[in-house]
């Protein structure tokens with residue numbers, strides 16, 4: 104293991120990849136949803152260390168109630184596999200929606216769960232309009248638990264950005280980084296996000312820009328467009344030897360505060376010692392308070408998570424300051440601040456107009472304009 108980097112969650116980077124067993128074809132098949140398939144691939148790579156499979160009732164209940172695994176380690180969201188009925192044998196094959204076999208699961212337990220209670224605790228709402236809750240309510244009624252052995256990894260959507268935790272760790276070690284800050288994003292990076300990643304980078308050795316490329320809501324900007332935008336931004340505005348852009352294969356859950364903890368722990372497995380938490384991290388609609396995803400970190404003991412969260416406020420370009428700033432660093436009024444609502448930005452871009460350079464780098468805006476025109 105790479106010396107000097109933060110240890111994986113639980114101490115050991117899990118590897119659940121293995122050989123395809125001879126009897127794989129003859130096993131009962133469980134078909135995974137895209138979210139479950141994304142979780143499976145993260146189990147394989149150790150991104151969900153210390154988990155070795157889909158959760159049993161002891162872990163599930165303690166995670167839902169107390170944000171800890173049965174072992175006492177922090178963990179914020181269930182990683183469960185929903186099935187219609189208990190399998191007959193003690194082993195099943197797991198397949199993606201096209202029927203391709205990916206893994207085997209050794210059946211440990213099958214248990215019922217209360218979807219509404221899980222929603223209330225994990226999503227802080229039982230509203231079926233919430234995309235994460237809607238997905239939970241649409242699931243089968245039982246959870247199937249047990250360790251997995253993955254013999255068929257999913258084809259990465261962005262092969263050039265595909266790096267498992269062992270790969271990012273090797274890359275960080277090769278560059279001599281010890282302190283690395285992870286940045287979760289599912290949006291194009293405008294000046295505000297560029298500013299906070301650079302503020303963070305000023306205090307550590309390296310930055311992992313880790314865009315989520317798993318399943319998102321259909322109205323989020325498509326991953327392919329975002330990836331192109333990250334490339335031009337890093338190319339033009341970051342020192343290349345201080346930044347790694349890599350794909351985070353998780354599916355969005357939109358669980359706000361709990362997902363912020365989950366995202367941080369996953370990034371710890373990728374080798375990040377620090378993790379940026381902005382406003383409304385992993386939020387959706389108005390289900391969470393602006394800073395709930397930062398406050399939730401206080402529910403853990405100091406150093407219990409090990410990875411250090413770095414909290415940021417809304418930032419903007421201030422004409423009076425002549426630079427990017429936030430309410431923490433700028434004394435001027437809103438009149439001096441370059442502010443555009445998300446709606447306004449979308450309107451400009453879809454009309455082929457560049458937002459002000461203080462808001463968005465023109466190279467990034469050009470890619471978004473092309474994408475809007477093509478859609």
Ligand SMILES: [Zn+2]
Pocket residue numbers: 421422423424425428433434435439
């Ligand atoms: Zn100012």
